[in-house]
Amino acid sequence: MADKAATSSSSSPPEIADETQDWMLGSGSGWVEARTSCDHLNSLSPDLLHLPTPDTPCSRCQNPVENWLCLCCKEVLCSRFVNRHMLMHHQQTGHCLALSYSDLSVWCFCCEAYLDAQIILQLRPIHQAAYILKFGESPPLPQL
Ligand SMILES: [Zn+2]
Ligand SMILES: [Zn+2]
Numbered sequence: 491m492a493d494k495a496a497t498s499s500s501s502s503p504p505e506i507a508d509e510t511q512d513w514m515l516g517s518g519s520g521w522v523e524a525r526t527s528c529d530h531l532n533s534l535s536p537d538l539l540h541l542p543t544p545d546t547p548c549s550r551c552q553n554p555v556e557n558w559l560c561l562c563c564k565e566v567l568c569s570r571f572v573n574r575h576m577l578m579h580h581q582q583t584g585h586c587l588a589l590s591y592s593d594l595s596v597w598c599f600c601c602e603a604y605l606d607a608q609i610i611l612q613l614r615p616i617h618q619a620a621y622i623l624k625f626g627e628s629p630p631l632p633q634l
């Protein structure tokens with residue numbers, strides 16, 4: 491008699507070839523890789539040690555959370571998922587570097603790419619300052 495509940499094959503793991511290294515070669519599996527260089531870093535604000543706090547509302551619509559900080563003029567503006575004020579700011583001013591207060595990622599509108607704030611030296615202190623503002627402690631050291 492056929493027993494439907496009996497799954498004869500027990501939990502044998504799928505065979506994995508011993509080539510665990512190929513993620514290092516960037517085989518592109520959906521993860522958006524952050525750039526480690528950007529030609530627009532000279533537009534960074536000269537004073538990025540004093541940042542607005544992560545709960546600063548959008549300066550135009552007062553949206554309270556998950557805003558972006560313009561790294562060129564330190565204005566806080568809302569995301570493309572709210573009223574797109576950061577995007578409009580970029581279009582109006584040409585400022586292209588922004589830090590997300592929701593996950594502390596840095597986006598370059600001109601490169602249309604995320605930037606690795608822990609690799610790029612000019613961004614590292616900004617990322618650290620924002621991290622401390624958001625979490626109240628220093629970020630973990632980057633794994634090298
Ligand atoms: Zn750029
Ligand atoms: Zn807004």
Ligand SMILES: [Zn+2]
Pocket residue numbers: 560561562563564565579583585
């Ligand atoms: Zn700006």
